[in-house]
Every structure is written in C-alpha cells, then in structure tokens.
Amino acid sequence: MKDKLFCSVKEAKVKYTNVLKLAKQMTHNFHGLVQSQRGLAEALTDLGMKSPELQNEFNHNAESQRSLVHNGEALLEALNFFTSNLTTLVHKTVEDSIVTVKAYESARIKYDAYRTDLESTQTGPITSASAVKAEKAKQQFDVQKEKFDRLRDDLAIKLRFLEEKKVYSLFTII
Numbered sequence: 001m002k003d004k005l006f007c008s009v010k011e012a013k014v015k016y017t018n019v020l021k022l023a024k025q026m027t028h029n030f031h032g033l034v035q036s037q038r039g040l041a042e043a044l045t046d047l048g049m050k051s052p053e054l055q056n057e058f059n060h061n062a063e064s065q066r067s068l069v070h071n072g073e074a075l076l077e078a079l080n081f082f083t084s085n086l087t088t089l090v091h092k093t094v095e096d097s098i099v100t101v102k103a104y105e106s107a108r109i110k111y112d113a114y115r116t117d118l119e120s121t122q123t124g125p126i127t128s129a130s131a132v133k134a135e136k137a138k139q140q141f142d143v144q145k146e147k148f149d150r151l152r153d154d155l156a157i158k159l160r161f162l163e164e165k166k167v168y169s170l171f172t173i174i
Contacts, residue, residue, distance in 0.1 A: 027079040034072035041065035085169040111148040
C-alpha cells in the first residue's frame with residue numbers, strides 16, 4: 001500500500017511541477033503581452049497628438065489598449081497568485097507529504113520487525129530468561145507501535161491536507 005502511496009504522491013508532484021512550469025511560462029508570456037499593449041497605447045496616444053486628422057481614431061485605439069492593459073494586469077495578479085499557491089503546493093506541501101510517507105514506511109518496517117520479535121519470544125517454553133526477553137520485546141514493540149500509530153495519523157492528516165491544498169491551488173484562478 002505504501003509503495004503505491006509513495007508513487008502516487010511522487011507522480012502528483014511531477015504532474016503539478018509541470019503545471020507550475022506551464023503557469024509560470026504563461027504568466028511570463030502574458031506579462032510581455034501586457035507590456036506590449038501598454039507601449040502600443042502610448043504610441044497611439046503620441047500619434048494622435050501628432051496627427052490631428054486621425055486623432056479620434058488613434059485616441060479610441062489607445063483607450064482600447066489601455067483597457068486591455070487594465071484587464072490584463074488583473075489577470076496577471078490572478079496568475080501570480082495561482083503560481084504562488086502552486087509553488088507552495090509543489091515545493092512545500094508535496095515535499096512534506098513525501099517525507100512523511102518515507103518516515104511512515106520506515107516506522108512500519110520497524111513495527112513489523114518488533115512485532116515479529118515479540119511473537120518469537122512468546123513461542124516456546126517460558127523461563128525466567130525468556131520472560132525477561134519477552135518483556136523487553138513487549139516494551140520495544142509498544143514504543144514502536146506508538147510511533148507507528150502516530151505517523152499513520154500524521155500521514156492521514158497530511159494526505160487530506162494535500163488534497164485540500166491541491167483543490168485550493170488549482171481552482172483559485174477560476
């Protein structure tokens with residue numbers, strides 16, 4: 001189960017990293033478009049002042065470009081917010097989930113080992129030495145079980161948080 005979980009989180013990271021790359025590229029390209037529109041608006045305004053016979057047409061087109069710049073800047077803000085959230089998702093939330101999955105897997109392996117040790121001490125004849133060994137194995141098992149249970153709970157919370165963050169990050173722009 002864990003290997004599938006680990007692969008799933010890693011695959012999600014790859015996919016979201018690609019979305020982040022594309023979103024950053026789109027933001028960069030759109031920023032260039034908005035700057036071009038701003039320059040075009042200024043050039044049209046300048047031409048309108050120098051060509052009185054076409055002043056109305058130049059001013060109308062310049063105003064259209066300024067309106068596009070204004071709306072483009074609003075979209076840029078949304079894109080920047082989106083990429084910021086996605087950056088946090090990819091580089092913080094997913095990474096944290098991967099670390100937790102790895103810790104969980106390590107704790108699960110240790111838990112299984114201590115459980116096997118405990119079971120092996122409980123089979124066979126009971127002597128004072130085996131009773132001491134069984135008690136020590138039980139204590140170690142209990143400590144590892146507690147750690148394993150805590151990590152399992154942490155993992156469940158982090159995976160739920162990861163899902164919530166994915167939804168929030170992806171739909172904040174819409």
